[in-house]
Amino acid sequence: QSQFLQQIQLQQSQFSQQIQSQHSQQLQISQQIQQNSNQISQKPTMIVIRICTLNGQIIPIKNVPIIAKISVIKFHIESKTRVPSNRQRLIYSGILLKDNLTLLDYNILNNNVMINLIGQNNEVINFIDSDFLDPMYDCDFTNIVDDKKFMRGSYEYRRPCGWKRIAVKVLNKYGNN
Known part of the structure; x- marks a missing residue:
């Protein structure tokens, strides 16, 4: 016991x-x-935030409620820059900010800086400077059907049949033309 x-x-x-x-x-x-x-x-209920664009421009947005959603901030940026809010990506402290969260959720305080990246919803940017193109070497394959075999060195080359090939300037860019 x-x-x-x-x-x-x-x-x-x-x-x-x-x-x-x-x-x-x-x-x-x-x-x-x-x-x-x-x-x-x-914490103040109304704050000033600063948006830094990729070209170095600083856009101040004043009297922003600390509980404002990121989507609202993007509309403020759109009104000042005319960049559609759905193309904007805001980053704060290395974190991509989600539209449905608030400044308070990310602990963004008065005079903090956010970076505004502009993209097209994770798509490739559709602009190519014409200085990078070499139209003399462009070729239209839209109406060609290949029955031939083409070689580039020891590798078989399949022409882009049904497409237009747009040449990029590479002459004199590399050692061996």
């Missing part, structure tokens, strides 16, 4: 320690929540 009593006392002691540990963890969590809510209440 004494062994049985000792086991019960040991289990009670362990259980008591677990309860105390859980209580102290809950106390720490409630203190952290209180600190966070104090920090949030100390």
